[in-house]
Amino acid sequence: MKLHGYFRSSAAYRVRIALNLKGLSTDHLPHHLRKGEQCAPAYLAINPQGLVPTLEDGTGAVLTQSLAIIEWLDETHPNPPLLPKDPLRRAKVRAFALAIACDIHPVQNLKVLARLRQLGVAEEKVTEWAAWANREGLSACETLVTGEAGPFCFGDKPSLADLCLIPQLGNARRFGVDVSAYPRLLEAEAAAREIKAFADAAPDKQADAE
Secondary structure: OEEEEOOOOHHHHHHHHHHHHHOOOOEEEEOOHHHOHHHOHHHHOOOOOOOOOEEEOOOOOEEEOHHHHHHHHHHHOOOOOOOOOOHHHHHHHHHHHHHHHHHHHHHHOHHHHHHHHHOOOOHHHHHHHHHHHHHHHHHHHHHHHOOOOOOEOOEOOOOHHHHHHHHHHHHHHHOOOOHHHOHHHHHHHHHHHOOHHHHHHOHHHOOOOO
């Protein structure tokens, strides 16, 4: 398999964690987002959105969108499972993951922040925007899991929810958010840090890290 990504991309980070948890090896092909390498014609031929990650499975199939990739990995390599078997629990995990992947991450990602700068928004205000998006979203996520048994978001094993949470907490810190306001989320993060699959997927461990 080949994973197209970027060391700082939180979406690619999610997929790296999933691959590591499943014990799957892959060739990592970096595309420097700040240099616009994701817009190169050769890459757009693979992923017309010009986004990372993209996974090539080795048989000619191409998968895009991190959550779709992770669910495919979970269905084709079911151990360890990243979604509960119980339909209600599975829906709760998905809802938490989507709260991050659809409602927090997109409004503070590189493309949106670049557009704000193009529109003449001052850099200080751009950072404030990104911090606001993280604070608002993570506050809701904290409430979603406050009553859930830990140490992970939904129990004693990592799930899709944790794969989305850990990269997003990293984003929040980069934008100056005081994450101490989210003790339940930090509990899940602390548990994840004890697992090699999470540690090895971290941005600073990637070959293209700056």
